[in-house]
Amino acid sequence: MKKVLLISLVSIALTGCGDDKVTKEYLVGKWDCSNKEYESKYDSKLKAYTDYSLKRSEQYKHSYKIVDGVLVAQINNEEAAKTDIDKVYKQPTIEGKRGNCEFIINRSLIKNSSNKFTWELEMFYSCSNLTREITKTKSKNERVCTRIE
Template identity: 30%
Template sequence: MRKLMLLGLFGFLQAGCSEEKITKDFLNGEWICNQKVFKKSDLEANYEEPIKTERQKRIFKFDGDDLYSYSSKTGEKEYLIKIDAINDDSPQVENTEDEKITTISKFKKDNSEQWTWIHEVIHFSKTLDLSDSKEKYETVCTRIK
């Protein structure tokens, strides 16, 4: 009996500790988003103070598997990401003739009314014409009721 209780407790803890996936239904709608932008030219340095902080009302909608963000002021449409990539935080690497670009995006559902998106882009120059740099966007969005 004791082993059965411990097994049940272990199963409960495992289920409770897993991160909840973000779905299309969750993201669709109107949100207030606070974004901080960080930039560095030294790839080894830690980010310090944000160079820009912005608060915007955004509307998120899916067209098929593609997530778009709309400005509530201008209606301007911006492609963000595919639904499959939202729950996959593995780095994406693009190599060009002049640079290697690594992009890391992590979405996290904070609770039923809020989510966080950390998006980092690292530029590694292959030539002397370009300099290395990295930038990070921290966005926290809260649902408008």
């Protein structure tokens, strides 16, 4: 019995209590968010992407509510939309093709503290034109939100 209790305590200590995950309940309330968009181009001669450069930065208010068990998000005073944050944890990488472009999207949702979280989205695009020339780009969105209510 003591061994089972000891193993259980060690397992909890090693894995944590799950408190580092952003949940629907955690998000309920109002947030002040900073969103930064970065872009990078692919240098075909160096066969590498350039460093990210800041394309746009904005500040806005974001609020979340749970309505009938569903998380609903609203940015500033725009129309509210249903949000499924579980998809980020279940499928952090999305690969696909649209037209003549292939893409990979990596996304993460990180709970920094009880009052702050970070949402990151990194996208890689590879597109070909009629002459079969391939253009590669990547972009990154980083949203950092701090609870205000």
